[in-house]
Amino acid sequence: MKMEDIARLANVSKSAVSLALSGKPGIGAETRERIIQIANEHGYEGKAKAPVSADKLSRSLLFLVFANSGIVLEHYYQQPFFRELIHYIEERCRSKGFTLQFTSVDMESIGSIPAIVEENRSSGVILLGTNLSRQHIADVAEKLPRLVVLDTCFETLPVSFVEINNAMGAYQAGAYLCGMGHRDIGYIASNVRIHNFDARKQGFEAALRENGLEIASERTFAVAPTILSSQEAMKEQFERYLATYGKLPTALFCECDYIAISALKTLTELGQRVPEDVSIVGFDNISEAVIVSPELTTVHVEKSKLAYSAVDLLVEQIETNADVSVKTRVDTKLVQRLSCRAPGQTARPTYEKQPERA
Structure with missing residues (x-):
């Protein structure tokens, strides 16, 4: 049984099979479950994996998302803001010599998070905190010693956060x-x-x-x-x-x-x-x-600064065994375009006209 065979049976592309079996985002939950079920039914084991050394463990990070709750949808990786964040997180991981895995779970799966981290062979987690309450994050942090929460902040939790100002x-x-x-x-x-x-x-x-x-x-x-x-x-x-x-x-x-x-x-x-x-x-x-x-x-x-800061904080935890949490807030700036003008102004904003060529 090859990946091509699974793709044919599931009526999907080979790349979709690869995403499903590697746990990466890019396909829907139903499609992922169907692919995994077909793989299991036909005894697909994939390529044999070499034993993972302790050093190799520290070179893999996990991006964890609680999807389908509030503003974070099942296909969160297609939402423009999160899509850009993920791009920069992957970019920073590569520059640091780390691989990045993706997992999305529901709110009822908090108790299984340690097993999920172990299954993905990751020694540190970047948690997307956009839609999470203080209690949700406290529950996750209790189970994960190496954790950075991205896109929210609760000042009184002894957890590392990276958020927007x-x-x-x-x-x-x-x-x-x-x-x-x-x-x-x-x-x-x-x-x-x-x-x-x-x-x-x-x-x-x-x-x-x-x-x-x-x-x-x-x-x-x-x-x-x-x-x-x-x-x-x-x-x-x-x-x-x-x-x-x-x-x-x-x-x-x-x-x-x-x-x-x-x-x-x-x-x-x-x-x-x-x-x-x-x-x-x-x-x-x-x-x-x-x-x-x-x-x-x-x-x-x-978004690049948010992503880079989260990866850097987590890598520092892994490489130095740092046990002091850090809270980082990234400042913003206003970008002026054409959707605003002074009240009562009737003409569109004008730009300096360039001199005509002779």
Whole structure:
């Protein structure tokens, strides 16, 4: 039985079989289970593996994800933000001489994590913490001595974390809109709450307070955070606001770029122009931010720095047996594009015209 035979029986590509048998992301859970079942039924054992030395164990890291919970979907590796993170994590691992394995589990599998780590022959774990509570992370940390949690932080846990400076990024967005002269500012929140979004709201509120403003409850909207297309729920909220107040806020801050792009498309369907009628600011600077029209003003997250910091912290734990946890926060910067303008400005921003050639 060869991989080609398994691929034929499962009606998938050979590469899909390779991903399933190696535990790497790139295929759905049902497809993975079907491939593994066929392999087991036909006695496929794969290539014989040489005994793993202690040194070799320390050259393998595991990227662990609790998928299908909140903002982290089953196909998390296809979500733009996480896709970029994974790319940089793999890049850093290679530069450090490490291999990287991937495993996604559900919330009920916390007790089996040590066995999962052993099965993947990994001596350290990078845990994607985006959608995890303090208790979830505490439970995992109790079972894993070498652990770095990426994309969240809980200050009172004796665990190494690498996170975005979420409050700073949202503060930058709020200060930018106020500086442009916006006073009627709305806020589009995720209807799934995580640590990152709560910190962003705090930062945005701080910027508005400094300018004598606040996020009024009637100008606060809540929608799904993982949809790039227009949303009916968002449209209904905007329509109710229009029916009550006659016009939308002159600017909207969105807790992530998914929401911002969804808002842009929803506003277009309602006949609202961006940025002529409504300015929009997002958060994350995913690759899609420059594909939409107008290009999205957003808070840039240095994903390479997040990924490199997580790998470096874990490698240091492995190589030095460090037992002191470290918390790293990566700052952000605002990227100004075409989805924002000063309120009341009717013409698109102009750029310096180059002299014509003779």
